[in-house]
Every structure is written in C-alpha cells, then in structure tokens.
Amino acid sequence: MPDARTQEIAAEQQVVDRVYARLDGMREQAAALAGEGHRRAAAGPVTGLVERDAMVHRAAARIRAVDAEAEGLVFGRLDFDDGETYHIGRLGVRDDRREPLLVDWRAPAAAPFYRATSGQPLGVVRRRVIICRGQRVVDLDDDVLSPDDAGDLRVLGEGALLAALRRSRGPHMRDIVTTIQREQDEAIRAPARGVTLITGGPGTGKTQVALHRAAYLLYTDRGRFTDGRILVVGPSTVFTSYIGRVLPSLGEESVHLRALGELVDGVTATRRDGPGLARTKGAERMCEVLAELAWQVPPAAPGRLRLVYAGQVLTLDAAELAGVRRRVRARCATTGTAPNAARPHAAAVLLDALWSKVDGAHLDRGLFAEDVGDRPEFHRFLREWWPPLVPADVLAWLADPARAVGLPAAEAGPLAASYRDRTDWSVDDVPLLDELAVILGEPPAAPKAPEPEWRLRELGTGARRVDDFVLGTGLREGWELYAPGHPTPIAAAGPAIDNDAVGAAQRWAEAVILREGHRVVGWTDGFDPHGEEGYKAVLAEPLPVREPDDEAPALEPYLHVILDEAQDLSPMECRMIARRAEYASMTVVGDLGQATHPLAADSWPALLARLGKREVRTLDLPTGYRVPRLIADYAARALAPGIAPTRSYRPGGTLAVRRVGDLREGVREAVRQAPHGATVAVVAADDLAPRIDAPGAAVVPASLVKGLEYDHVIVVEPAGIVDAEPRGLSRLYVALTRAVAGLVVLHHRPLPAALGNAPHPRG
Numbered sequence: 001m002p003d004a005r006t007q008e009i010a011a012e013q014q015v016v017d018r019v020y021a022r023l024d025g026m027r028e029q030a031a032a033l034a035g036e037g038h039r040r041a042a043a044g045p046v047t048g049l050v051e052r053d054a055m056v057h058r059a060a061a062r063i064r065a066v067d068a069e070a071e072g073l074v075f076g077r078l079d080f081d082d083g084e085t086y087h088i089g090r091l092g093v094r095d096d097r098r099e100p101l102l103v104d105w106r107a108p109a110a111a112p113f114y115r116a117t118s119g120q121p122l123g124v125v126r127r128r129v130i131i132c133r134g135q136r137v138v139d140l141d142d143d144v145l146s147p148d149d150a151g152d153l154r155v156l157g158e159g160a161l162l163a164a165l166r167r168s169r170g171p172h173m174r175d176i177v178t179t180i181q182r183e184q185d186e187a188i189r190a191p192a193r194g195v196t197l198i199t200g201g202p203g204t205g206k207t208q209v210a211l212h213r214a215a216y217l218l219y220t221d222r223g224r225f226t227d228g229r230i231l232v233v234g235p236s237t238v239f240t241s242y243i244g245r246v247l248p249s250l251g252e253e254s255v256h257l258r259a260l261g262e263l264v265d266g267v268t269a270t271r272r273d274g275p276g277l278a279r280t281k282g283a284e285r286m287c288e289v290l291a292e293l294a295w296q297v298p299p300a301a302p303g304r305l306r307l308v309y310a311g312q313v314l315t316l317d318a319a320e321l322a323g324v325r326r327r328v329r330a331r332c333a334t335t336g337t338a339p340n341a342a343r344p345h346a347a348a349v350l351l352d353a354l355w356s357k358v359d360g361a362h363l364d365r366g367l368f369a370e371d372v373g374d375r376p377e378f379h380r381f382l383r384e385w386w387p388p389l390v391p392a393d394v395l396a397w398l399a400d401p402a403r404a405v406g407l408p409a410a411e412a413g414p415l416a417a418s419y420r421d422r423t424d425w426s427v428d429d430v431p432l433l434d435e436l437a438v439i440l441g442e443p444p445a446a447p448k449a450p451e452p453e454w455r456l457r458e459l460g461t462g463a464r465r466v467d468d469f470v471l472g473t474g475l476r477e478g479w480e481l482y483a484p485g486h487p488t489p490i491a492a493a494g495p496a497i498d499n500d501a502v503g504a505a506q507r508w509a510e511a512v513i514l515r516e517g518h519r520v521v522g523w524t525d526g527f528d529p530h531g532e533e534g535y536k537a538v539l540a541e542p543l544p545v546r547e548p549d550d551e552a553p554a555l556e557p558y559l560h561v562i563l564d565e566a567q568d569l570s571p572m573e574c575r576m577i578a579r580r581a582e583y584a585s586m587t588v589v590g591d592l593g594q595a596t597h598p599l600a601a602d603s604w605p606a607l608l609a610r611l612g613k614r615e616v617r618t619l620d621l622p623t624g625y626r627v628p629r630l631i632a633d634y635a636a637r638a639l640a641p642g643i644a645p646t647r648s649y650r651p652g653g654t655l656a657v658r659r660v661g662d663l664r665e666g667v668r669e670a671v672r673q674a675p676h677g678a679t680v681a682v683v684a685a686d687d688l689a690p691r692i693d694a695p696g697a698a699v700v701p702a703s704l705v706k707g708l709e710y711d712h713v714i715v716v717e718p719a720g721i722v723d724a725e726p727r728g729l730s731r732l733y734v735a736l737t738r739a740v741a742g743l744v745v746l747h748h749r750p751l752p753a754a755l756g757n758a759p760h761p762r763g
C-alpha cells in the first residue's frame with residue numbers, strides 16, 4: 001500500500017502527463033492545420049485559417065527543448081477555500097474543451113502562488129510546489145495556509161526554496177519561477193509605465209527579478225513589447241552569457257540582452273580601462289572634446305589646395321584652409337548641420353575662399369563657381385579634405401594628445417596613450433563611439449545600384465505577393481490563455497466601450513496573431529468590438545520573410561529598458577542608454593554598496609537624473625539568497641559606511657582566511673582543496689589575475705566579477721584589490737559576495753584595515 005505522499009505524487013504525475021499529452025496533440029493539430037491553411041490560401045481567395053493554439057504550441061516546443069533535462073513545465077498548484085484547484089506552469093494550456101489545464105505563472109490568477117501567506121491567504125488553503133525532472137514528478141513541497149497560524153511564513157515554499165538553493169550550479173543561471181519570493185514577485189509585476197527602481201544587496205535576486213520582469217512585461221502586453229522592443233543591459237559579456245539562458249527557459253526569446261560593451265553595432269568590447277582612464281572617458285566633459293574633434297582636419301587631408309583658373313594659380317595654404325574649416329563650422333552651427341552632412345557647405349565656402357584669390361574684375365563669379373565646382377580635381381580635394389567620417393576613425397585621432405581640446409594635459413596624455421597601438425576598444429570607449437555617431441551624423445548613403453532588369457521582371461510578375469489570410473477564429477479563448485478568469489478588455493469596458501478599450505483589444509489581438517506568424521493589416525473586415533466573441537474575422541497576412549539583399553529595416557525604438565548593475569554607470573554611459581530609452585519606460589536595478597566606477601552616482605535620484613528620468617516607484621529586496629550568512633557577515637566589513645548589510649537567508653557556508661608565503665602556490669593549493677564538482681573562481685586585482693595559473697578554476701579579474709557567482713571563491717590579496725582604485729574597498733566587497741558555498745581569502749600582504757579589524761576565522 002503506497003503511502004499518502006507517494007499517492008499524491010502519482011496524482012500530480014497524472015496531471016503532468018495530461019499537460020504533455022495535450023501539448024503533443026496540439027502540436028500535431030497545429031502542423032496539420034498550418035499545412036491545410038497554406039494549401040487553401042495558395043488555392044484561391046481569402047479562406048486561409050490560423051490555428052489559435054499555435055502560439056502555445058511554439059512556446060511549448062521551445063521550452064521543451066530548453067528544459068528537456070531540467071525542471072518541467074508544471075511546477076505549482078493552488079487549492080482554494082471554495083474547493084477550486086488549479087495548476088501553474090511556465091505557460092498556459094487548455095484541454096480540448098477549453099478548460100484550463102495549466103495557468104501561466106504570469107497570469108493574474110497565478111499571483112497568489114507568490115503572494116499568499118497565512119496572514120493574507122488570498123483564499124488559498126494550500127500552495128504546492130511540484131518538483132519535476134523533465135516530465136517526471138519527483139517531489140512535492142506543501143505550504144498549508146491557516147489563518148489560525150500565529151506566525152507567518154518566513155519564506156514561501158521553504159522546502160522547495162532550500163532545495164533550489166542547494167542544487168549544484170551549472171555554468172549558466174537558472175530561472176527561479178518555482179520559488180519567486182513575495183517581495184520579488186511585487187517587483188516583477190510592478191506596472192510597466194514610468195521608472196521602477198529595484199534595489200537590494202548582493203544576491204537578493206535583482207538580476208533574476210529583472211529577467212523575470214522582462215518575461216512578465218511581454219506576457220502582459222505582447223503587442224507592444226514583442227520583437228525586441230525590450231532591452232536588458234548588463235555590465236559585461238561574461239555576465240550576459242551567464243544569465244543568457246534564463247529568458248529562453250521562460251519561453252521568451254525576443255528580448256534584446258546586451259552588455260554595455262555591445263550597445264553600439266559592430267563593436268564588442270570586453271576590456272575595461274583602469275580607474276584613471278575610466279574617469280576621463282566617463283566624464284560628461286568628453287562631449288565637448290568630441291564635438292571639437294569632429295570638426296578637426298582629418299589626419300590624411302591634403303595640407304593645401306592649388307588650382308589654375310583663367311591662367312592664374314590659386315592656392316589656399318594650411319592656415320587659410322583652417323580658416324575655411326572654421327567658417328564652414330560656424331555656418332553649420334546656425335543650421336544644425338552635422339559634419340557628415342556639411343560637404344556642400346564646405347564646397348561653397350572653399351569656392352568663396354578661392355574666388356577671393358582671383359585677380360580680375362572682368363571675370364564672372366557665377367561662371368567661376370560652375371567651372372571650378374565641377375572640376376574632378378576640386379571634387380578629389382573635397383573628398384580627401386572633407387571625407388565621410390566614421391566614429392571609430394575619429395576617436396582614434398585622439399592618439400594625438402593635441403587633438404583633445406579642452407582636456408587638461410595630465411588627462412590628454414594617458415588618453416592618447418590608450419589609443420596608440422590600439423587593437424580593440426574598451427567598454428569605456430563604447431559611449432564615446434556612440435556619442436560621436438550622433439555628433440558626426442550619418443555619412444551620406446552611397447547611391448543605390450539600379451535594380452537589375454531580371455529582378456524588375458520578377459517583381460513585376462507578382463510572384464512574390466503573399467495572399468491575404470482571414471483569421472477565422474474568435475480571440476477570446478486566446479485572451480483566456482493569457483489571463484484566465486479575467487474578462488477581455490472589451491468585456492471589462494462593458495457598454496462604456498471607448499477608444500482605449502478598443503485599442504487595448506486590438507493590441508491584444510495583434511499579439512495573438514503575431515505569435516502565429518501573421519501581421520494584422522486591417523480591422524475593417526469583421527472586427528466587431530461589441531460582438532460576443534470580441535473579434536470575428538480579422539484580416540492578416542503572413543509576416544514577410546526578409547530577402548538576403550533587402551535593406552535592413554529601420555530600428556524601432558525600445559519601449560522598455562531594463563538596466564542591471566545600474567549603480568556603476570558613468571555620465572557618458574548614461575547618455576548612451578538615455579538615447580536608447582528616449583521613448584521607453586525603465587526598470588533600473590542596482591546596489592549602491594557595489595558602486596565601483598570612479599564616477600558612479602552617489603544616489604539613485606542623481607543616477608536617474610543622468611538618465612533623464614524620474615523615479616516613480618522603488619522596491620527593495622531585503623533578503624540575500626546567494627551568500628551564506630557566515631560569508632555575508634565577513635564581507636560586510638568591506639561595505640561602505642551608511643549602507644545596511646543584507647540579511648542572508650542561505651544557511652551553511654565555509655570561510656577561511658589564510659596568510660601564505662607564495663600566493664600562486666597558495667592558490668593552487670586552495671583550488672585543490674575545493675569540493676569536488678564545485679564551480680571555483682579565483683578573483684584577484686586586474687594586474688595580478690593574468691599571472692595566476694589555476695587549473696580547474698576560472699581566474700576572474702576583480703573588475704569583471706560583478707553579477708557573477710560560483711560555489712567556491714578564492715579571493716587573492718585583498719589589499720591589492722583595494723589599492724588598485726579609489727573605490728577599491730567596494731570592489732573587494734563585490735568580490736567577497738560572489739560565493740554560494742565557500743570563501744577562501746588568501747593574502748601575503750597585511751589584510752586591508754577594514755577586514756582585519758575584527759577577529760576572523762583562520763583555516
């Protein structure tokens with residue numbers, strides 16, 4: 001006779017089996033219907049059809065691929081006091097009678113899973129976490145919520161949370177959809193509009209919240225946010241590749257995830273400059289330096305212009321050409337013309353200057369301009385003297401310190417040295433390249449090659465036109481998959497239906513249709529906002545497939561920008577992001593205690609002002625889930641004054657502080673002693689890291705460790721990390737808060753005073 005627990009697991013297994021069977025059925029049905037739809041569409045008039053469950057089918061296919069070996073689609077169950085029960089998963093699924101089989105975790109109906117407590121049960125009597133390996137239920141974890149409980153729950157789903165925290169760490173961050181905590185859920189589900197600021201110490205789940213929030217926003221307003229209209233920015237490419245699997249595992253792939261060093265197309269910068277250069281390159285003053293630079297004489301420009309006209313030799317020497325250049329710039333300043341659009345002005349002012357050299361009242365100014373202005377040698381000169389400028393070339397001119405106009409010599413020298421013998425850009429250069437792109441303006445486009453005749457013929461036949469599709473099904477069911485139990489925007493508006501409700505409904509319908517690979521082209525044919533179904537037939541066409549030789553489409557602006565590790569952004573980095581967030585609402589995520597950039601803002605309002613935004617709502621995450629208490633308490637010794645240490649939930653952990661004679665030997669020994677199978681990182685000051693050889697461990701320079709985590713962390717020579725930069729102690733704090741299980745501090749020099757002040761464990 002199986003025990004009660006085994007029976008419960010078996011019952012949940014049946015539910016899980018039903019979900020997967022339904023998905024398989026839907027997939028087959030969708031494939032068949034899609035084939036039929038194409039046949040019908042190809043055969044004649046507007047009679048194609050679109051399978052309404054295709055969106056679920058596609059999401060499920062992706063999720064199954066990602067999660068084949070990990071936790072499955074179904075992970076929760078809520079039992080309510082009125083006897084109702086439902087299951088919660090990574091996406092919504094209905095059975096063939098359209099009854100909900102699985103509620104999407106982002107649906108309003110799923111919120112009690114992350115919110116209900118004994119104090120505020122929200123009608124829930126039991127919350128169950130279902131722990132699966134692939135399609136197999138392996139364990140259950142129940143919270144029974146009783147209003148009679150004197151105390152409230154400290155965390156939600158404690159058993160499942162502890163199991164998640166104990167689980168071994170892979171090379172990539174995993175989602176936390178099964179164990180999101182209440183305050184994290186509030187931050188994830190905060191409204192999209194305005195600016196949401198999410199703060200919290202190391203390991204409080206800020207990055208996780210940021211990523212789950214992106215998935216949530218897509219769910220709530222897919223019509224607006226789909227197709228890369230959400231941008232998530234992280235500090236480094238190591239970081240973005242570490243977190244890169246989380247959104248796909250939540251079924252979302254359309255979010256743009258970029259490191260700061262990747263925000264400018266064509267550049268992937270991974271290296272950071274030292275603090276002195278970072279201060280120079282990050283300061284807003286660079287805007288003026290670059291604005292001056294953009295109008296300077298290109299290094300390869302000819303030094304003089306010589307022409308013969310009417311038997312006279314006309315010459316403009318370097319000083320005269322410089323005067324011409326100044327006049328062109330002044331003329332452009334009045335019209336707001338960028339250097340790359342200024343060549344016609346340059347030609348006109350050059351002709352003026354040449355004319356002033358002509359000797360002879362009998363000659364005609366107009367004829368002179370026509371003749372000289374048309375000459376190939378004049379055009380050649382102009383092309384070399386006023387060439388199209390690209391940001392990368394112009395920034396490299398700063399290798400000559402004399403070109404950094406307005407910068408003190410003490411800064412211009414090191415700046416110039418950083419561009420000499422340069423083989424790659426640093427992350428700190430990227431905002432400068434971006435700023436220059438704005439200052440220089442687009443280079444004039446090369447004239448487009450004429451369409452070859454064969455292609456014109458082909459286009460003329462209409463062979464490439466796609467037939468219109470009519471969407472044959474109502475969308476109300478689609479809405480319910482996303483927001484089960486909640487009325488459609490039209491139903492919610494009732495008789496008071498207005499343009500807002502119609503707009504919301506249309507956006508929703510567009511989102512559903514888009515998921516099906518179609519784009520709405522008109523609402524006139526059967527769109528009936530008052531109708532029983534909300535919508536009837538909607539005219540839609542398949543999304544165009546881009547031809548390889550099509551021009552790249554114009555970039556759409558981002559509508560929501562999520563900034564992780566925002567505390568560290570320099571003024572120039574903020575300008576780069578503000579340009580991308582001009583039309584966007586924002587989620588700003590960070591921890592002032594981890595601010596290490598020499599120009600980091602000293603408060604959140606100051607940072608938001610740099611971004612040109614004002615804070616709307618702040619949510620603080622108080623509990624740490626990464627760093628065990630023992631390590632967190634030790635790390636807090638390096639925390640900047642005035643910042644409260646994080647309360648850590650994670651139990652266990654080991655800490656050892658060792659003085660060693662030979663650091664490199666000490667590191668090898670510490671790596672050998674690390675637990676078998678653990679991920680191990682050795683963190684050292686940037687100048688020391690390249691000299692450390694640690695087989696079996698990742699050696700990470702302190703400047704790149706932000707946002708990352710490892711089971712076992714060996715911090716080498718803390719005094720070296722502290723001495724390397726003005727905010728070295730905060731850098732050390734970041735390094736000390738990366739460990740999930742064990743921290744070893746190795747030092748040869750005396751420890752920094754902050755660490756040494758109190759007794760600490762030796763090992």
Ligand SMILES: Nc1ncnc2c1ncn2[C@@H]1O[C@H](COP(=O)(O)OP(=O)(O)OP(=O)(O)O)[C@@H](O)[C@H]1O
Binds near residue numbers: 181626737
């Ligand atoms: N609710 C949760 N359930 C399970 N694990 C969690 C939860 N919240 C956070 N974690 C885990 O805690 C660790 C830290 O999370 P995360 O990296 O998001 O924190 P952070 O606040 O961004 O840290 P830092 O500021 O140091 O970069 C991760 O391993 C994450 O998976």
